[in-house]
Amino acid sequence: MKGLILQVYVPENMTVDIIDGDPGSHVVNRERLIELLTTASDVSLYLEDEKGTRDRANGIAERDYSATVDGIVSDLREQIRDGHVTDRDSALEWITETVDGHHDVIYTHAAMEVVRVSRNDDAYFAEGLYNSDDFKDGIDWSKLAYCALERDVHEAIGDLDEWFVCCECGGAVDEDDQKATEGDNLPTCADCRNDDDDEDASE
Secondary structure, three states: OOOEEEEEEOOOOOOOOOEEOOOOOOEEOHHHHHHHHHHOOOOEEEEEEHHHHHHHHHHHHHHHHHHHHHHHHHHHHHHHHOOOOOOHHHHHHHHHHHHHOOHHHHOHHHHHHHHHHOOOOOHHHHOOOOOHHHHOOOOOHHHHHHHHHHHHHHHHHOOHHHHHEOOOOOOEOOHHHHHOOOOOOOOOOHHHHHHHHHHHHHO
16 A cells, blocks of 8 residues: 555634544544535645655754754853853863753764754764774764764854954954844954944944
8 A cells, every 4th residue: 555644734723523532543534534624614635645754754854953053053152142151162162062962962862863864974984083992882873963963063153263253353352242242143342333333323
């Protein structure tokens, strides 16, 4: 038999009762489904084969993983603006500790998913870290996931040095300058901010 998935879209306020058995059951009552399709308005159908389902699932996994990477980058920004991370070295240390202790690295099933989804799944080998002892008892998925996730985080960050200098003049920035930085913007020193304010006032 060939597997096909029929998706039924109904308005959010519509009550749908087409399942047989206990809550959580996936067995659809055929008669109630037919009744729903023939009597309800604003019902849409979408037929999907196994490849379509697989592609959609992969898309969801990739978006979830991208959100994980973005979340780590966002957390680093907060650490910098709160004064807990003050320079490039402490940022690198924070990234290492955060990735090393991350759920997606610690737990094998999550680590396998990182290696499956990440575009840097070969980072462990590309960085010349291969050691046959790491694999004598099987694949060390956590080690592979750590390298992949760390590389993805660094790629999302870009040039880390730019996070600790003024994006306009390249000069030093202090804790107040970091706190004044909004969103995904890079920091600007007080002098450059004042110059920008003066230009805005003169216009």
